[in-house]
Structures are given as C-alpha cells and as structure tokens.
Amino acid sequence: MxxxxxxxxxxxxxxxxxxxxxxxxxxxxxxxxxxxxxxxxxxxxxxxxxxxxxxxxxxxxxxxxxxxxxxxxxxxxxxxxxxxxxxxxxxxxxxxxxxxxxxxxxxxxxxxxxxxxxxxxxxxxxxxxxxxxxxxxxxxxxxxxxxxxxxxxxxxxxxxxxxxxxSARDLDLPVQLTRRMAHMFMQGKNRDSLAHNLRWSQVLGVGGDQQMARTILKTRLGRHLEHDEFWSTVVLFLASNPLIDPTQVGPMIDYVHNMRFAPRRVVREGGGVDEAPPPQPDFTMKGRSAKKLLRQVDAWHGHLTRVRDVVFQSWQTSGVRPYELEEELPELGPVRWTVQELLSSWELAAEGTALDHCVVSYSDQCADGQTAIWSIGLQREGEETRENVLTVAVDVGKRAITQARGRFNMLPGQAPRSAQAQKVARGRYMQMLNRSDHVLRLWMERERLRRDD
Incomplete structure (x- = not known):
C-alpha cells in the first residue's frame, strides 16, 4: 500500500x-x-x-x-x-x-x-x-x-x-471480502459507487465473469447490500451459471427478493389491507437448478401480469414532471411521445401486460415512496391508442434511473437475446425501442436525472 x-x-x-x-x-x-x-x-x-x-x-x-x-x-x-x-x-x-x-x-x-x-x-x-x-x-x-x-x-x-x-478484508461492511475480493475492491473504478465496487469484487471473487458482474450491477443487488449472508449465495449461483440469459437475471433476482423478503399485502374482508409475511421467508438457493428456477420466474411473472390478481394500491406523484415530444420518424410518420408516471398497482400491471415484464413487483416500493415507475410510449398520427415502448424505474431519493426495459426486458440499442424478443424485434417495435432511449435522455436532461443502471 x-x-x-x-x-x-x-x-x-x-x-x-x-x-x-x-x-x-x-x-x-x-x-x-x-x-x-x-x-x-x-x-x-x-x-x-x-x-x-x-x-x-x-x-x-x-x-x-x-x-x-x-x-x-x-x-x-x-x-x-x-x-x-x-x-x-x-x-x-x-x-x-x-x-x-x-x-x-x-x-x-x-x-x-x-x-x-x-x-x-x-x-x-x-x-x-x-x-x-x-x-x-x-x-x-x-x-x-x-x-x-x-x-x-x-x-x-x-x-x-x-x-x-x-486491510480491506477487515472492513466492517455488509459484504465480507476474501483476499482476492479485497485486492479487486482496492482497484475499483473511481466513477462507480462503493456498493458497485463491493458487488463487482464479490462476483469476480467467486468466479463470475465480467459480463455477469455487469449484469448483476444493473439489478437491485448493485444498489442494495443488506442481507448479504443470503444474497452472496445468489451471486455464487449466478456466477456458477454464466449461460443464463442476461435479460433474465434481473427478473430472477426480483423473484427471489419477493419470495424471501417482500411482505405480502392481503385485502381484508370489508376493505383495508394487512401486511403478511413473505411467501417463502426460508427460500434458499441450495439444490436449485437454473432451468427450474427460470420456470418458476416465468410462472410468477405470468401471475403478476394478470391485473385481476393484483391488490389495488395507489400513491402520490413523485414530483418529477411528465414529458411530451412531437417528431416525425421515417417509417412511422408524425408521432407524439409521452413520458407519464404510473400511480397505481393496476397501472403497473397493465404496463407489465403490455410489455411482458414484471414491473408490478415494484408496487410496494412505489407505495412507500422509494421508487417511481414511468412509461414511455408513442401515439402515431391518426391512431387513438398509445403504444407502450419502455418502462423506467426512478430511485426517488437519488433522482436516478435504476432500470429501463422494453418488451421481454429488452434494452434499447442491444440485440434481443430470447426467442420471444427476437420475434418481436422483426417488426417495428425495435425501431421504437431504440428511439425511446433518445426520448429518455431528453427527459432526464430536463429533470436533471442521472443513470444508475
């Protein structure tokens, strides 16, 4: 040193x-x-x-x-x-x-x-x-x-x-570092956060590759370090299964979080909502296979996208302003983009149904004021319906974008990986998804938001 x-x-x-x-x-x-x-x-x-x-x-x-x-x-x-x-x-x-x-x-x-x-x-x-x-x-x-x-x-x-x-190994921090992890931690990137560098070092330290480390940093594990005695087993599981589609890592982590840690909200007879324990508070990674776990994630995702199964919750606006942009695109003609906040669990479920992802799992975080979910969509001239294109999660306290996902968790500017995403990409949706990133950047600049995904 x-x-x-x-x-x-x-x-x-x-x-x-x-x-x-x-x-x-x-x-x-x-x-x-x-x-x-x-x-x-x-x-x-x-x-x-x-x-x-x-x-x-x-x-x-x-x-x-x-x-x-x-x-x-x-x-x-x-x-x-x-x-x-x-x-x-x-x-x-x-x-x-x-x-x-x-x-x-x-x-x-x-x-x-x-x-x-x-x-x-x-x-x-x-x-x-x-x-x-x-x-x-x-x-x-x-x-x-x-x-x-x-x-x-x-x-x-x-x-x-x-x-x-x-020594970094002696630090009293949520993530316990091995000798190898401590060495990588001390060489961390200056522009990344302490949490990012800890998690990066942990993923590489247990044998994960850099692609998996970058993928994990874009999930809640890149921002939250609590309960690491459990989450370290999830990191080891992912590092040991490097062929998992990167677009499935975020939904998988959301599923595991909801099973083990997220309290359920149960509607009482006659109205009102009670808080119940998580569905599986003893959830463990021991003995799990990636294939079976992915099937469980898909089943959970399908349940979440059914609006009728979602407990209704609503919340106040986060204070970030909505946004509109009118422009003419070569293959779509005149369009009007809108960036609007979703203010109830049913709106989240509808967004998840339209884009085939599980954004409704953010309902409790939105109700607690931690997260704001925004929908970016467009309406073409002469059409009455708005097309959902991109879902954006905002950390309200940090005014930071933590997730930005399209259909089947696709990312703007990146080639689709899953068979479902590849099928969708053959149509005009991929053009809209890529253009939505430009709209997102304009909105971020006006509202002084930053990227943390």
Missing part, C-alpha cells in the same frame, strides 16, 4: 486565494459553522453538541473556501442524494476531528480555472490530508456525503481504516 506524501505547510506559502474568500467571508463561515441556515441543518447534525467539532467544521470550511465556493451547492459525488455538497462532506469530516492526523490549515490546492481542479478532487484531497496516511480509492469519497446515522459512520470508519493502512 502506497503512503501519501504530507502536504506542505500552506500557512507559510505565498499562494493565490479566490476573490470571494475575503475577511468578511471568513467570519461568515465561522458563524455559519456554529449556526447554519435551514438548508444545512442536516449537515449540522454531524457536529452539534461538540464544540471541538464545530470549531473544526469552521476551519475546514474556511480552508476549502480559499479555492472553491463552499456555499454554492455543487454535487461532489454521484451518490448521497441531497447530501452531495461540500457543506455536508466537511461536516462529516469535522465529526472525526479527534482522528485528524493533519490540520486543515496545512492543506493547499489551486484556485479553480475552467473547471480544473474539479471540486470533488479538491474535497478528496483535503479528506485524505486530514485522515489518511495511505492511499484510499477515490470511489470511497462518497462516504462523506451520507445522511447522518450508524450506517454512515460505519462507512466513514472504513475510509479511515484504509487510510491508516488497514
């Missing part, structure tokens, strides 16, 4: 300082650290009731503000939802001020010009200056933007552990 070179004592250096960083500004930041405005109350949770942490917060704010505007909201990492600005990250660093090995006043950088150096790189440099003697992978910077709580502290302690020269 490579040791870091301590920064020079910047207090003695004749360096440039950003024009906004005046004496008045410095005093304002000290006051802000002790009594933040309502937009930074959640950040203040990291330092409240600790005078030393409040002092450290003010000093860190002032130091980074010499080179970038810490009061201007900038998203410094891909994860973290609303907690991606320097205000939050510096507060989390200040919470650990007793473990600082260097002081913020001895850290230096350069003033941003033309976007360089990037704000995230400056923040990461300061974090390593304060807490790391050894190199820490850049993707771990996201731990400083978590919402206050035990899980955030656990992840931040992992950063400090690696920065102190500790």
């Amino acid at each position: 490579e040791a870091l070179t301590p920064a020079l004592d910047a207090t003695t250096m004749d360096e440039d300082v950003a024009t906004h960083h005046t004496e008045e500004r410095r005093q304002r930041l000290v006051e802000f650290a002790a009594a933040p405005n309502r937009y930074a109350k959640s950040a203040f949770r990291w330092v409240e009731d600790d005078p030393g942490a409040i002092d450290a917060y003010g000093r860190a704010l002032n130091r980074l503000d010499r080179y970038q505007d810490v009061l201007g909201f900038k998203r410094l990492c891909r994860a973290g939802g609303s907690y991606r600005s320097a205000l939050y990250g510096l507060a989390a660093l200040a919470h650990h001020h007793r473990r600082w090995i260097r002081q913020p006043e001895t850290w230096s950088s350069t003033i941003q010009q033309g976007g360089h150096p990037q704000s995230v790189d400056q923040f990461g440099s300061l974090a390593r200056h304060l807490l790391a003697q050894f190199d820490v992978p850049r993707f771990m910077d996201e731990v400083w933007f978590d919402e206050y709580g035990p899980e955030a502290l656990q992840r931040q302690n992992a950063f400090i552990h690696i920065g102190s020269g500790g």
Whole structure:
C-alpha cells in the first residue's frame, strides 16, 4: 500500500486565494459553522453538541473556501442524494476531528480555472490530508456525503481504516471480502459507487465473469447490500451459471427478493389491507437448478401480469414532471411521445401486460415512496391508442434511473437475446425501442436525472 506524501505547510506559502474568500467571508463561515441556515441543518447534525467539532467544521470550511465556493451547492459525488455538497462532506469530516492526523490549515490546492481542479478532487484531497496516511480509492469519497446515522459512520470508519493502512478484508461492511475480493475492491473504478465496487469484487471473487458482474450491477443487488449472508449465495449461483440469459437475471433476482423478503399485502374482508409475511421467508438457493428456477420466474411473472390478481394500491406523484415530444420518424410518420408516471398497482400491471415484464413487483416500493415507475410510449398520427415502448424505474431519493426495459426486458440499442424478443424485434417495435432511449435522455436532461443502471 502506497503512503501519501504530507502536504506542505500552506500557512507559510505565498499562494493565490479566490476573490470571494475575503475577511468578511471568513467570519461568515465561522458563524455559519456554529449556526447554519435551514438548508444545512442536516449537515449540522454531524457536529452539534461538540464544540471541538464545530470549531473544526469552521476551519475546514474556511480552508476549502480559499479555492472553491463552499456555499454554492455543487454535487461532489454521484451518490448521497441531497447530501452531495461540500457543506455536508466537511461536516462529516469535522465529526472525526479527534482522528485528524493533519490540520486543515496545512492543506493547499489551486484556485479553480475552467473547471480544473474539479471540486470533488479538491474535497478528496483535503479528506485524505486530514485522515489518511495511505492511499484510499477515490470511489470511497462518497462516504462523506451520507445522511447522518450508524450506517454512515460505519462507512466513514472504513475510509479511515484504509487510510491508516488497514486491510480491506477487515472492513466492517455488509459484504465480507476474501483476499482476492479485497485486492479487486482496492482497484475499483473511481466513477462507480462503493456498493458497485463491493458487488463487482464479490462476483469476480467467486468466479463470475465480467459480463455477469455487469449484469448483476444493473439489478437491485448493485444498489442494495443488506442481507448479504443470503444474497452472496445468489451471486455464487449466478456466477456458477454464466449461460443464463442476461435479460433474465434481473427478473430472477426480483423473484427471489419477493419470495424471501417482500411482505405480502392481503385485502381484508370489508376493505383495508394487512401486511403478511413473505411467501417463502426460508427460500434458499441450495439444490436449485437454473432451468427450474427460470420456470418458476416465468410462472410468477405470468401471475403478476394478470391485473385481476393484483391488490389495488395507489400513491402520490413523485414530483418529477411528465414529458411530451412531437417528431416525425421515417417509417412511422408524425408521432407524439409521452413520458407519464404510473400511480397505481393496476397501472403497473397493465404496463407489465403490455410489455411482458414484471414491473408490478415494484408496487410496494412505489407505495412507500422509494421508487417511481414511468412509461414511455408513442401515439402515431391518426391512431387513438398509445403504444407502450419502455418502462423506467426512478430511485426517488437519488433522482436516478435504476432500470429501463422494453418488451421481454429488452434494452434499447442491444440485440434481443430470447426467442420471444427476437420475434418481436422483426417488426417495428425495435425501431421504437431504440428511439425511446433518445426520448429518455431528453427527459432526464430536463429533470436533471442521472443513470444508475
């Protein structure tokens, strides 16, 4: 592990300082650290009731503000939802001020010009200056933007552990790493999240190939790490069956999740809904064959697409705006694209029936406000009906696209794999599916959504 070179004592250096960083500004930041405005109350949770942490917060704010505007909201990492600005990250660093090995006043950088150096790189440099003697992978910077709580502290302690020269195998994280996994984890991709790099290392570490790893990262296992004592057996099963159609991996994982973990919602006589245990809380991968499991997934999928079998639930809109686009396509003529949110379990079931997938399994997540499901479709001039083309899942908290699937779980721009998908692709649907990706990108740009699939 490579040791870091301590920064020079910047207090003695004749360096440039950003024009906004005046004496008045410095005093304002000290006051802000002790009594933040309502937009930074959640950040203040990291330092409240600790005078030393409040002092450290003010000093860190002032130091980074010499080179970038810490009061201007900038998203410094891909994860973290609303907690991606320097205000939050510096507060989390200040919470650990007793473990600082260097002081913020001895850290230096350069003033941003033309976007360089990037704000995230400056923040990461300061974090390593304060807490790391050894190199820490850049993707771990996201731990400083978590919402206050035990899980955030656990992840931040992992950063400090690696920065102190500790082994990745000793990390207190949801996924337990072997020696091989730990080696791959430390070489993870900087632009990926901590969860993605953990899961990637796990898949390859148990013998899976990169194609299977990429496929798994696009499922809920690429975003959620809880219950890994069970999900590690699913990862091993998939890694041991590399010939499974990649388009079936997501539905298979959704099926397993619903069987073992998803509470059922049962309609009472006379109205109302009760919550019951999952269908198979003792579901195990032991002794299962891929062929039989896929048949079970197909049967479950068929059950879900029958609207009459779905318990009715409805929910409020997520706040993301719908979208319309009119254009003329060479083989379809004038069309009107619409991107609309689905606001009930019956609407999800109808979407699943139209596109032959199991989106209705997201009903409970939508009712709980975690996920929003959107339908992208088009209506041709002179026709009364709208054609469903692409279903999109949005993580509401992160404002991120987590799934985008067409008929039979087809992906825009990719050749169909299953026999059913290949048959559909012979018609005009494949042209509509590929074009829907353009509509999705325009909608994402307007709503400032990002891809996480």
